Amino acid sequence: MRRHGLRILAIWLVLTIILEFLVAKLPVPSPTGSDEGLGEHQTVYMLFYVAIPFFTFIWAMLLYILPTFRARDADSGDGPPVTDSTPLLLLWAGISFVTVIFLAGWGTFTLHEITQPDGGKPLHIQVIGQQWYWTYRYPTYGGAESSVLVLPVHRSIELDVTSIDVVHSLWIYSLDIKEDAVPGVVNHAFLNATHTARSNQYGQNWVACNELCGLYHGYMRSRMRIVSHAAFKRWATALYHREKANGLLKNLPKYHGEYFPPPVYPPAPQDQST
Amino acid sequence: MAVAAPVERRSTLFTSNVFTALLVAVLGFLFIEYVIGRGGGPLWAFGLSPNSTLLLAYIVGVLLYLAVLGFFTYPFKWILGGDETQEERLYRYGAVPGIGKYFRLTLDHKIIGAQYLFTVLLFFCVGGFNAMLIRLELTGSNAHYFSPQTYLTLVGEHSVMMLIMASSIIIGPFGNYFVPLMIGAKRMAYPRIEALSFWLFLLSGLVLLTAIFYDGFPTGWTGYAPLADQAHLGMDAYLVAFGLAGTSMIVSGINIVATVLLMRAPGVIWTRINATTWAVVVASILAWLAAPILIGVLTMVGFDRAFETGLFVPAWGGSAFLYENLFWTFGHPEVYILAVPAFGVVLDILSVFSRKPLFGYRAAVVSMFGIGLLSWFVWQHHLFVSGLTPGLRPFFMFSTEMISFPTGIIFLSALGTLFLGKVRFTLPMLFALAFFPNFLLGGISGVFLSDVPADIQLHGSYFVQAHFHFVLMGGTLFAFFAGVYYWLPKWTGRQFNDLLGKIHFWTMFLGFNGTFITLAVVGLLGMPRRVPYYPPYLHTTNFIASVFAFILGASIFPFLANLVYGIVWGKQVNENPWQARSLEWQTTTPPPIENFDEIPQVVAGPYDYGVVPSRPMAILRPSQVTAAGATAGAE
Numbered sequence: 001m002r003r004h005g006l007r008i009l010a011i012w013l014v015l016t017i018i019l020e021f022l023v024a025k026l027p028v029p030s031p032t033g034s035d036e037g038l039g040e041h042q043t044v045y046m047l048f049y050v051a052i053p054f055f056t057f058i059w060a061m062l063l064y065i066l067p068t069f070r071a072r073d074a075d076s077g078d079g080p081p082v083t084d085s086t087p088l089l090l091l092w093a094g095i096s097f098v099t100v101i102f103l104a105g106w107g108t109f110t111l112h113e114i115t116q117p118d119g120g121k122p123l124h125i126q127v128i129g130q131q132w133y134w135t136y137r138y139p140t141y142g143g144a145e146s147s148v149l150v151l152p153v154h155r156s157i158e159l160d161v162t163s164i165d166v167v168h169s170l171w172i173y174s175l176d177i178k179e180d181a182v183p184g185v186v187n188h189a190f191l192n193a194t195h196t197a198r199s200n201q202y203g204q205n206w207v208a209c210n211e212l213c214g215l216y217h218g219y220m221r222s223r224m225r226i227v228s229h230a231a232f233k234r235w236a237t238a239l240y241h242r243e244k245a246n247g248l249l250k251n252l253p254k255y256h257g258e259y260f261p262p263p264v265y266p267p268a269p270q271d272q273s274t
Numbered sequence: 275m276a277v278a279a280p281v282e283r284r285s286t287l288f289t290s291n292v293f294t295a296l297l298v299a300v301l302g303f304l305f306i307e308y309v310i311g312r313g314g315g316p317l318w319a320f321g322l323s324p325n326s327t328l329l330l331a332y333i334v335g336v337l338l339y340l341a342v343l344g345f346f347t348y349p350f351k352w353i354l355g356g357d358e359t360q361e362e363r364l365y366r367y368g369a370v371p372g373i374g375k376y377f378r379l380t381l382d383h384k385i386i387g388a389q390y391l392f393t394v395l396l397f398f399c400v401g402g403f404n405a406m407l408i409r410l411e412l413t414g415s416n417a418h419y420f421s422p423q424t425y426l427t428l429v430g431e432h433s434v435m436m437l438i439m440a441s442s443i444i445i446g447p448f449g450n451y452f453v454p455l456m457i458g459a460k461r462m463a464y465p466r467i468e469a470l471s472f473w474l475f476l477l478s479g480l481v482l483l484t485a486i487f488y489d490g491f492p493t494g495w496t497g498y499a500p501l502a503d504q505a506h507l508g509m510d511a512y513l514v515a516f517g518l519a520g521t522s523m524i525v526s527g528i529n530i531v532a533t534v535l536l537m538r539a540p541g542v543i544w545t546r547i548n549a550t551t552w553a554v555v556v557a558s559i560l561a562w563l564a565a566p567i568l569i570g571v572l573t574m575v576g577f578d579r580a581f582e583t584g585l586f587v588p589a590w591g592g593s594a595f596l597y598e599n600l601f602w603t604f605g606h607p608e609v610y611i612l613a614v615p616a617f618g619v620v621l622d623i624l625s626v627f628s629r630k631p632l633f634g635y636r637a638a639v640v641s642m643f644g645i646g647l648l649s650w651f652v653w654q655h656h657l658f659v660s661g662l663t664p665g666l667r668p669f670f671m672f673s674t675e676m677i678s679f680p681t682g683i684i685f686l687s688a689l690g691t692l693f694l695g696k697v698r699f700t701l702p703m704l705f706a707l708a709f710f711p712n713f714l715l716g717g718i719s720g721v722f723l724s725d726v727p728a729d730i731q732l733h734g735s736y737f738v739q740a741h742f743h744f745v746l747m748g749g750t751l752f753a754f755f756a757g758v759y760y761w762l763p764k765w766t767g768r769q770f771n772d773l774l775g776k777i778h779f780w781t782m783f784l785g786f787n788g789t790f791i792t793l794a795v796v797g798l799l800g801m802p803r804r805v806p807y808y809p810p811y812l813h814t815t816n817f818i819a820s821v822f823a824f825i826l827g828a829s830i831f832p833f834l835a836n837l838v839y840g841i842v843w844g845k846q847v848n849e850n851p852w853q854a855r856s857l858e859w860q861t862t863t864p865p866p867i868e869n870f871d872e873i874p875q876v877v878a879g880p881y882d883y884g885v886v887p888s889r890p891m892a893i894l895r896p897s898q899v900t901a902a903g904a905t906a907g908a909e
């Protein structure tokens with residue numbers, strides 16, 4: 001009994017050390033384009049470090065038990081009638097409970113960190129999902145609207161995400177940002193980009209839709225650019241002046257934090273007359 | 275058998291079976307939909323929308339199908355003061371020769387179990403074929419084979435078909451066939467209700483397929499409103515199909531819970547019920563309680579579509595977020611309706627083939643109930659980024675992580691059973707053992723997803739897709755195949771081919787893990803679910819996943835070959851080829867119409883392997899023992 005235990009322990013230790021080492025060395029795909037992304041990145045690694053001992057324990061047990069306790073061909077007898085082991089059950093329950101508390105505590109703390117605007121008044125950008133494209137409005141620039149997401153680097157930003165038809169979900173993979181765009185609801189995501197970037201031809205650094213929203217859901221992607229503060233100001237001011245000059249701003253609905261979605265079905269004729 | 279003669283007479287004019295029932299149902303459906311419904315018919319003139327006539331046509335079709343099968347015959351006869359004759363009873367319970375009884379309404383739980391098994395396999399093949407087409411599309415980064423609409427229909431058909439199928443994959447064939455045998459009952463508590471659960475299940479899958487004729491549905495299995503409100507007519511097929519499946523789950527749940535509560539043989543105390551039965555009971559309670567929420571929410575979407583009630587349309591004062599919440603209040607218990615029966619099957623098989631009692635039996639059973647209870651408090655983890663009060667997110671993170679606690683106990687129970695045992699690597703044992711590595715990955719990826727900061731990145735990505743395939747396919751489906759190889763010799767009296775079974779196992783195991791480990795990486799690299807297009811940098815990983823998926827798909831062929839072999843030509847075996855203790859193995863093979871010649875007197879537990887002195891689990895002919903005892907006392 002003790003002999004078996006020690007051997008399993010040895011296999012478990014070896015497996016654990018190898019896998020922990022591998023995870024520390026191998027790049028787990030988890031982008032770090034924003035401060036929030038860093039927090040999530042650390043969480044993913046922490047989850048790997050915590051999960052591996054459990055993973056290797058089950059494997060160590062299987063790898064040891066299956067060859068060791070394999071029934072010999074002629075053996076048709078039964079094993080010993082062991083039914084319970086209260087200390088073992090208690091130990092197992094205790095370890096899993098402590099792990100759960102630790103994970104929940106860590107998660108709560110990180111969540112608090114990444115869902116707060118960090119320092120100063122954030123720059124608001126409204127993100128509007130509709131079938132099947134994204135629109136970005138900049139309230140500080142007169143509600144000017146763009147189909148490309150342009151962000152200043154190293155600046156606290158709040159994305160106010162909503163939809164005007166069905167449920168979409170904003171996913172900026174490289175910035176670790178995901179927020180559902182639910183009609184009638186405004187969801188907030190905070191971010192602070194750590195370096196400049198732009199969408200490339202291989203499909204990296206794009207904004208995608210992450211909730212099935214109908215026919216062209218898979219194609220609901222938009223380009224984005226993370227630029228220096230000065231470049232952002234230049235771009236946004238130019239956008240504002242262009243849209244003012246060509247009359248777009250006048251025709252757009254006045255900027256409002258909440259978009260009320262138009263009806264799914266056309267209104268009945270008598271509604272139009274009033 | 276003597277009762278065959280009257281049966282021959284009554285079936286000359288009109289045979290009521292699945293084919294006639296479907297034929298009449300389709301004719302009724304077509305009449306409502308195309309003759310008096312659409313395109314200027316009376317219903318059209320009456321002002322009913324296309325959605326409402328289609329829903330009406332489906333409802334009429336369902337009622338006709340049930341009527342032709344004969345569901346209303348006995349109740350009406352009974353209400354009007356009549357009763358069944360003995361001949362009719364024997365016919366209804368399948369006490370007649372021939373295979374016709376497998377194709378009509380039969381009330382014997384063993385025949386219903388067989389009907390379920392083949393229907394489950396049919397649905398699995400259809401859903402699996404859809405999955406192959408999806409992976410075919412995803413071998414390249416842009417749409418090559420299907421239009422986006424066809425692609426979404428494939429996604430929807432695959433997911434709903436598999437969900438409907440998996441809800442019954444263990445409860446249906448094995449729960450129905452073996453629960454009465456395991457608890458020493460002659461029959462189920464409510465045979466008619468049990469039969470209803472099967473026939474609704476069959477119909478739900480067929481109705482789902484009719485969505486193809488109405489341009490499919492674009493929503494996947496979640497059916498999120500308001501996307502569902504603007505979808506084509508195929509969406510109504512989804513509503514009806516899922517509603518029928520939900521009804522089937524409710525009635526099946528009621529029947530199984532009642533059977534285990536009321537029909538146990540003398541001596542079957544709570545601790546002499548095996549893990550499979552307990553697991554099926556937990557899943558049945560969950561089904562009974564959760565499916566009504568599903569049916570309610572589907573009805574509301576149906577009203578939205580047919581009568582423009584706007585319950586989930588924000589512009590009309592409805593709420594899309596409400597739909598998500600209602601759906602997942604059902605959706606999360608549903609996951610455990612699929613997963614928990616697998617725990618029971620795996621634990622039982624491990625105990626038999628380790629020749630040891632189930633380790634920590636009481637803790638394992640209580641854990642299953644604990645999982646069932648916890649499953650009601652975690653639904654928000656599907657909606658962490660959808661707009662819940664942020665302050666509640668830590669609670670749902672904690673409750674979700676708590677699920678790993680009872681699940682861990684079940685792992686401990688399984689490992690403790692193997693430890694010091696005399697492990698025999700039979701076919702069922704291989705599939706039961708594969709449960710560990712597969713479900714382990716499912717559980718660990720689940721902990722990643724329960725953690726809100728990690729979930730923000732992983733939510734809705736292929737990582738989630740890999741996660742629930744590890745749980746449902748790696749867990750439930752492997753347990754199902756373990757069950758087929760374990761229990762079918764009891765139905766057929768024949769053994770499967772070992773080599774074919776091993777080819778099936780290894781191709782399935784490698785194909786499965788190759789596919790979904792790769793897809794988990796695809797998710798970590800940033801690919802959303804349900805897209806026919808993905809950016810070029812994801813091409814290599816997707817291609818690898820598709821290759822593995824085709825291997826996985828091919829693994830069904832050795833299984834089907836083995837199934838035919840095992841039923842027709844397999845080596846004949848006695849009634850207890852595995853030397854198992856559990857009660858279902860003690861009766862003759864195949865079990866007689868009332869399962870046991872006499873209600874057995876159960877005197878020991880199902881797991882007393884290695885106990886000295888060893889006692890049989892039950893006295894199979896208690897009347898002879900009592901008679902012998904009485905004689906002995908008189909002398």
Ligand SMILES: [Cu+2]
Nearest residue numbers: 168209213220
């Ligand atoms: Cu979208």
